[in-house]
Amino acid sequence: MPFGPNLPLVAALVHHYEELVAHVWRGPVARWSDSAIAREVVHDVCAELMERPPAPPRTPLAFLRTVCTRRAIDRCRIEQRHAHWVDSVDTLPDTATLHDTLDPARILEGRQRLALLADSIHALPPRCRDVFVMYRIHGVPQGDIALHLGISTKTVEKHLRLGTSACRRALQEALHDMAAMP
Structure with a gap:
């Protein structure tokens, strides 16, 4: 069993996957038009937790919500920087x-x-x-x-x-x- 002590975290992730997607979509990424990006954020969190399992949290669902929220905020910031960079390219000289x-x-x-x-x-x-x-x-x-x-x-x-x-x-x-x- 590869997850050993993190079994409650994995169980919470599987059981509350759709709830986490809805949480991310309503929260930090509410400006995005569809839930596909929120789903990508939760999927990225899943992949990261599978690759590098953390110490078992006391409340797995709260932990997952926090991690997903932070990942969504990071993604928003990256997209804002990218949009700013793309906008600034128009002002570069020929x-x-x-x-x-x-x-x-x-x-x-x-x-x-x-x-x-x-x-x-x-x-x-x-x-x-x-x-x-x-x-x-x-x-x-x-x-x-x-x-x-x-x-x-x-x-x-x-x-x-x-x-x-x-x-x-x-x-x-x-x-x-x-x-x-x-």
């Missing part, structure tokens, strides 16, 4: 005119700025760097960063302020030095 406007000097300057930014991020203290990269590069919400790192949201905000000002200061100094060169 590649035919891009070649005419970018000369080697501008490409080199852009690469130098990017290298300066990477160096300034790398020079941040480790915790500050982790917070800065998670928020600015990966787009992780501040609350999630605080939970993941075990710090308060005020500390996350402080690290973001310090990281942003350090990077800004490093870039301004470098650009000032570049402008002063003959």
